[in-house]
Amino acid sequence: MNAKREQQTIVVGVTGGIGAYKSCELVRDLMRRGFRVKVVMTEAATRFVTPLTFRTLTGEPVAVSLWADEPDSKVHHISLAAEADVIVLAPCTANVIAKLAHGRADDMLTTTVLAAEAPVIVAPAMNTHMWRKDITVANVSALRARGFAFIEPGRGALACGDVGEGRLADPAAIADAVEAEAHRARDLAGVHVLVTAGPTHEPIDPVRFIGNRSSGKTGFAIAEEAARRGARVSLVTGPVSLPDPFGVEVVRVTTAMQMRSAVLARFGASDVVVASAAVADFRPATFASGKIKKTDAPDAVALVRNPDILAELGETNSGRAILVGFAAETSDIVAYAREKLTGKHLDLVVANDVSGELGFETDDNRVVFVSAAGTEDLPVLGKRVIARELLDRVARLLAARNTH
Ligand SMILES: Cc1cc2nc3c(=O)[nH]c(=O)nc-3n(C[C@H](O)[C@H](O)[C@H](O)COP(=O)(O)O)c2cc1C
Structure with a gap:
């Protein structure tokens, strides 16, 4: 049972939040743990960190647009979804949480998630008021009920000046959760x-x-x-x-x-x-x-x-x-x-x-x-x-x- 473990692929989804710079640390950590990492970004995320940063860190192309010409001519969101052993969205905006809760797929990231069978871990990060809004709370519980795992944001001083919940969880804690999920993704191999x-x-x-x-x-x-x-x-x-x-x-x-x-x-x-x-x-x-x-x-x-x-x-x-x-x-x-x-x-x-x-x-x-x-x-x-x-x-x- 479980004789051979080939390298697992983690798809890291980065969305347009101020915490996007911490995704670089998450990506590095996941690679140190032996995973192959592929990054997909929303357009908004590219305002905070460039795709070049992630491409350099991972050595893999970074997916942003559904309409980009891919050299290997595969339907990229489908191939990314199929390759993923685990998908982690860090940081995940209120906007992407809302879109996923309603099954929307209007960009590369949300289309990939919708097309994937892999487990999805969501690490939200946003202003406290956005996090506490009843619509966000409802969207989070709808996703939880559908099997999405959440890593609760931490408390502290936020980039916007507010103090409260909403800070992206520690990248090491996110990587731990990804590693546990990646293990779970294979724990019945051969059974x-x-x-x-x-x-x-x-x-x-x-x-x-x-x-x-x-x-x-x-x-x-x-x-x-x-x-x-x-x-x-x-x-x-x-x-x-x-x-x-x-x-x-x-x-x-x-x-x-x-x-x-x-x-x-x-x-x-x-x-x-x-x-x-x-x-x-x-x-x-x-x-x-x-x-x-x-x-x-x-x-x-x-x-x-x-x-x-x-x-x-x-x-x-x-x-x-x-x-x-x-x-x-x-x-x-x-x-x-x-x-x-x-x-x-x-x-x-x-x-x-x-x-x-x-x-x-x-x-x-x-x-x-x-x-x-x-x-x-x-x-x-x-x-x-x-x-x-x-x-x-x-x-x-x-x-x-x-x-x-
Ligand atoms: C400076 C700045 C910081 C932002 N930080 C966050 C954030 O931490 N969380 C969040 O949900 N939205 C944040 N937003 C708003 C999102 O960028 C905005 O809702 C955007 O449409 C999200 O796009 P996406 O969900 O496709 O990435 C921020 C916007 C700006 C201008």
Whole structure:
């Protein structure tokens, strides 16, 4: 695992703030840490530091305009986005934060960020009043919910003469955050992760089924994040209306029995299984091959139990793969999660309360991680951020297992 580590590329985005001169120190620091650094600047940033400075420091061309003639004739914002292992925006203006929060892409820097799959770290720097403005606060929280990481600005005397929050964080602290993210960007290299997602549909006749409200968003976010971190990912999903995540083997199934076959076929090669699918516990005992007419409606639909796929994996696993289960409950969620953890021989259970507004179909969720080590209560987070937190724990469990 992780046998060869080639040099990682950090794209440093510099925007039009007075702190832009500190980006030179950040660039130097990242290079000293062994990264290849490419700089992209906004037009405003070039008023503060010249592209020549960064080109000289990095030995790489500096991207400013979307319309510049590139000698290698590649579509530069796309190639930059694809090359980036981590993107860091330092300093990041209120303006660029606002543009990113709304998905705007009207210059080289914002277009690159929008086109990138890499994690983005934002180090804001601005006047205290700009930083505290409710619109800026809302833009920052919108970006956080979408998985952008922020390095809070520091307090102190600002260039404008005000004293308060808004100063660009220390370049060394920014470089530390970049280094941690770069490590995370590869921490599942060579690991095979199997994810299940979505509901299952258990047919009554060709047009009717028993199902549930799972949207598959959490499982898809986990699959996408695992692939981003270098894992080979198979995603077995029930019927959902989500597009295939990039770089993931997607197997679309309908019923619990089909999901079981697809999972069992891949389990042997998997180092990690994250079972987030809401598999139907029951299926109709019989299937009518023609649509049941209204006039022939039965009084009741006889049900039979579906196999418990995760319990089956737990029984045969004997500690080989890391097994993660989900428990969506409406009461006593931790107690139930603990029961699931031991009963199904799991390493981690992600428990959440679906009695309120959060859970199925939402973009945010509040989860509790339950493992042999204890219980961790997380705040309300976006599903992408939850995926990241979950895979951090999985990476630690894998590391602990590999050292034993
Ligand atoms: C001297 C000077 C310093 C500035 N410093 C900042 C700053 O630290 N943070 C910020 O958000 N905007 C700052 N601005 C305003 C931005 O430069 C302005 O909003 C610009 O449109 C940002 O462009 P960009 O976001 O594309 O880089 C400053 C402007 C001037 C003239």
